[in-house]
Amino acid sequence: MAVPSAGRYELHYWPTIPGRGEFVRLALEYAAIPYVDVARLPEDEGGGEEALYASLDRVHPRTIPFAPPYLKAGELVIAQTANILLFLGKRHALAPDDEAGWLWTHQLQLTVTDFVAEVHDTHHPISVGEYYEDQKAEAAKRTAAFRKSRIPKFLGYFEKVLERAAGDWVNGKQVSYADLSLFQVVQGLRYAFPRWMHKHEKNYAKLLALHDRVAALPRITSYLQSPRHIAFNEDGIFRYYKALDRAD
Numbered sequence: 001m002a003v004p005s006a007g008r009y010e011l012h013y014w015p016t017i018p019g020r021g022e023f024v025r026l027a028l029e030y031a032a033i034p035y036v037d038v039a040r041l042p043e044d045e046g047g048g049e050e051a052l053y054a055s056l057d058r059v060h061p062r063t064i065p066f067a068p069p070y071l072k073a074g075e076l077v078i079a080q081t082a083n084i085l086l087f088l089g090k091r092h093a094l095a096p097d098d099e100a101g102w103l104w105t106h107q108l109q110l111t112v113t114d115f116v117a118e119v120h121d122t123h124h125p126i127s128v129g130e131y132y133e134d135q136k137a138e139a140a141k142r143t144a145a146f147r148k149s150r151i152p153k154f155l156g157y158f159e160k161v162l163e164r165a166a167g168d169w170v171n172g173k174q175v176s177y178a179d180l181s182l183f184q185v186v187q188g189l190r191y192a193f194p195r196w197m198h199k200h201e202k203n204y205a206k207l208l209a210l211h212d213r214v215a216a217l218p219r220i221t222s223y224l225q226s227p228r229h230i231a232f233n234e235d236g237i238f239r240y241y242k243a244l245d246r247a248d
């Protein structure tokens with residue numbers, strides 16, 4: 001990984017998890033946009049969690065992020081995953097440039113954002129600041145409801161969106177960052193809820209087909225095999241806890 005250089009985007013995100021940063025990484029990788037994953041650099045080059053945390057307050061005099069991920073693009077500091085993607089979409093043709101098209105893509109991304117927050121709440125239903133192990137009973141209850149009604153509602157919605165799309169992608173013929181994010185949603189659910197997905201994912205054929213198309217995009221395929229890609233683990237958003245994964 002190269003040291004940040006002028007003109008190169010800097011992604012600032014927790015260095016050991018795919019998390020929300022992954023939605024941004026997928027867009028950068030697909031569009032072959034040079035970037036530095038700053039927190040993954042050695043500490044003496046500005047990497048590490050401590051430096052990331054400290055940077056939130058210092059990165060800009062005015063437009064400070066609430067939480068990672070954030071992207072530095074020259075003088076701009078942009079936080080909120082969907083906002084970062086809105087920016088990249090416009091600058092790098094990762095979304096249609098007509099008003100209806102970029103708004104629609106952003107709308108879908110905000111829906112993914114809502115879903116990701118609910119995924120997070122399955123293992124942290126009471127307190128973000130406490131361990132899963134300290135809220136296991138509540139997590140089991142919350143996740144049962146999540147599996148029963150929320151996953152089907154969100155996936156059913158994405159499926160309907162794809163049924164109505166005028167082509168292979170949510171925007172028809174052009175791949176957008178929202179397609180890449182839907183890929184990550186399927187990846188994450190397969191990791192966190194394998195038993196549930198094994199039984200139910202067949203109900204979302206269009207979404208699965210989209211997932212496979214994204215996986216086959218050459219730059220995505222090579223990214224997923226590269227050391228830049230971080231595997232899911234139990235510190236991230238999509239976590240596998242046996243107790244939370246049931247077929248129903």
Ligand SMILES: N[C@@H](CCC(=O)N[C@@H](CS)C(=O)NCC(=O)O)C(=O)O
Pocket residue numbers: 019020021067068069079080081082113128
């Ligand atoms: N809505 C924000 C959420 C950002 C967020 O919650 N980031 C997490 C990591 S994935 C974090 O570090 N949160 C710290 C906190 O909420 O205190 C987004 O989509 O970017």
